[in-house]
Amino acid sequence: MATSYIKEWEKLLEAMPTEYKQSAGRFKRALDIITEESEPEVGLSPKEVIWKKNKAKLYRYIPKQEKLHKTPILLVYALINKPYILDLTPGNSLVEYLVDRGFDVYLLDWGTPGLEDQDMMLDDYILDYIPRAFKKVLRYSGATDLSVLGYCMGGTMTSIFASLHDDLPIRNLIFMTSPFDFTETGLYGTFLDERYFNLDKVVDTLGNVPPDMIDFGNKMLKPITNFYGPYVSLVDRSENQRFVESWKLMQKWVGDGIPFPGAAYRQWIREFYQENKLIKGELEIRGRKVDLSNIKVSVLNIAASRDHIAMPDQVKALMDAISSKDKEFKLLQTGHVSVVFGPKAVKETYPSIGNWLEKRSK
Numbered sequence: 001m002a003t004s005y006i007k008e009w010e011k012l013l014e015a016m017p018t019e020y021k022q023s024a025g026r027f028k029r030a031l032d033i034i035t036e037e038s039e040p041e042v043g044l045s046p047k048e049v050i051w052k053k054n055k056a057k058l059y060r061y062i063p064k065q066e067k068l069h070k071t072p073i074l075l076v077y078a079l080i081n082k083p084y085i086l087d088l089t090p091g092n093s094l095v096e097y098l099v100d101r102g103f104d105v106y107l108l109d110w111g112t113p114g115l116e117d118q119d120m121m122l123d124d125y126i127l128d129y130i131p132r133a134f135k136k137v138l139r140y141s142g143a144t145d146l147s148v149l150g151y152c153m154g155g156t157m158t159s160i161f162a163s164l165h166d167d168l169p170i171r172n173l174i175f176m177t178s179p180f181d182f183t184e185t186g187l188y189g190t191f192l193d194e195r196y197f198n199l200d201k202v203v204d205t206l207g208n209v210p211p212d213m214i215d216f217g218n219k220m221l222k223p224i225t226n227f228y229g230p231y232v233s234l235v236d237r238s239e240n241q242r243f244v245e246s247w248k249l250m251q252k253w254v255g256d257g258i259p260f261p262g263a264a265y266r267q268w269i270r271e272f273y274q275e276n277k278l279i280k281g282e283l284e285i286r287g288r289k290v291d292l293s294n295i296k297v298s299v300l301n302i303a304a305s306r307d308h309i310a311m312p313d314q315v316k317a318l319m320d321a322i323s324s325k326d327k328e329f330k331l332l333q334t335g336h337v338s339v340v341f342g343p344k345a346v347k348e349t350y351p352s353i354g355n356w357l358e359k360r361s362k
Contacts, residue, residue: 029238030231033248040248043084045095047107051136055111058133060140061099068102071171071361072141074134075107078153079125079264080214081257083109086151088249088341097350101358104141108133112258118207120261122157122268123286130161134168145169147357151176151340152310153268156278159318160285163294172360174300174353177336179310180292181279181317182272186308187221192273199269203262211257221308250341279317292321299327300356302349306335328356 051058075095077083086107087095098105108130113120137146148170150158155178162170179185191197202209219226230251237243260268277283283290299322303315312331319329330352334344 026235026238030235033234033238033244037248039252040089040245042089042249042252043087044090045087045093045099050106050140051133053129053132055113055117056129056133057109057111058136059107059109060137061095061105061107063099063102063104065102067104069104069358069361070143071145071147072104072106072137072143073098073147073149073357073361074137075105076130076148076150076154076158077108077110078151078157079110079258079268080153080211080260081253083107085253085337085340088253089245092246092249092341092346094340094345094350094353097346097354098357101354103354103357103361104143106133106137110258113208113261114259115207118262121263122160125264126157126161126164126285130157131165131168134161134165134170138169145171145362147172147174147361149174149176149353150178152178152336154178156180156272159292159295160278160283160290162297163290163292164285164288166294166296170297172298172300172357173295174302174357175315175318176302176349176353177304177307177310177315177339178301178318179272179314180321181314182276183279184311184313185273186311188217188273188309191217191220192269194270194274197269199266199274203266207262208259209262209265210259214260215254215257218309246342250337279321292318293323295322296324297326298360299324300353301327301329302339302352303329303331304334304336304339305331306333307339309336326360 046062047059048062049057050060075083075086077086087093090096095105095107110125134146146169148158148162150156155175158173159175159178159180162173230247234247271277271283278290281291301315301318303312305312316329319327332339332344332348334349339345339349
């Protein structure tokens with residue numbers, strides 16, 4: 001039956017104008033890409049595991065040359081999605097770029113939490129995981145100090161870690177599209193308003209918040225563009241192989257979400273989005289007050305002009321809260337993800353980080 005329909009469609013198509021035939025060809029090519037082509041390989045930079053805790057792993061990337069900078073860099077990602085966005089594909093990888101410039105690069109991968117991890121709090125990640133990973137990098141590398149780069153929520157967590165550990169030899173901090181002030185959060189503020197969003201019921205019912213729920217919320221910030229835009233673009237540009245490869249890489253990462261541990265999610269929404277405790281100086285982690293003014297080291301703070309997840313004003317607010325004398329705020333004309341993947345990331349983000357860090361690494 002299906003075969004007869006296809007034959008009838010092909011006959012009908014033959015009678016159509018040329019532009020219709022071309023459109024149908026692009027549509028069929030896009031459909032084949034989605035349904036038949038294999039997923040791309042990701043995270044290909046050679047690496048080794050040097051430490052584990054629960055689901056988390058600490059990776060060290062294998063250098064291609066003798067390291068040129070004695071100060072290593074530790075990358076810290078968010079608790080949602082997977083961190084291979086920082087090493088998506090050769091030629092479009094922040095990890096590869098830093099390794100190629102002679103940096104000693106490490107990455108803290110939180111892993112995929114199970115139901116047994118639903119009681120994990122931000123306190124646990126910030127006080128039990130990041131400090132131990134930090135110290136492991138110091139011991140493994142033989143360095144006397146360390147730079148830390150936090151992306152998205154990973155940067156917010158890194159700022160809390162740094163403010164609570166001003167005794168550790170942190171040399172440089174880089175924050176990339178990380179929110180610090182939640183006074184104005186756009187549509188997120190409406191979605192998560194405690195008058196309409198029953199946070200406790202969500203966490204108590206689900207345990208861990210599923211990645212599809214997080215992804216749906218992100219897409220609802222710009223629903224037409226986010227839900228349909230990628231597929232319209234694929235149809236329009238399905239004959240452009242370079243675009244297709246980038247499209248497949250991005251769709252793989254977007255669809256490769258991980259659960260958000262329930263207790264940590266409860267904290268993140270209530271104490272940050274709903275109560276804005278961090279920038280107010282009211283946040284406590286295991287009874288310890290978080291004071292961002294304790295941060296005195298060199299800071300590079302990167303925001304993206306088209307970011308609807310961590311809007312520029314949310315990112316920039318850190319600059320007035322810290323005590324660093326050497327601090328720079330950089331606004332790039334990108335989005336929340338394109339800041340680290342895509343042509344502008346390669347041409348602007350990577351060199352901005354590499355050049356800034358090179359001047360501040362031994």
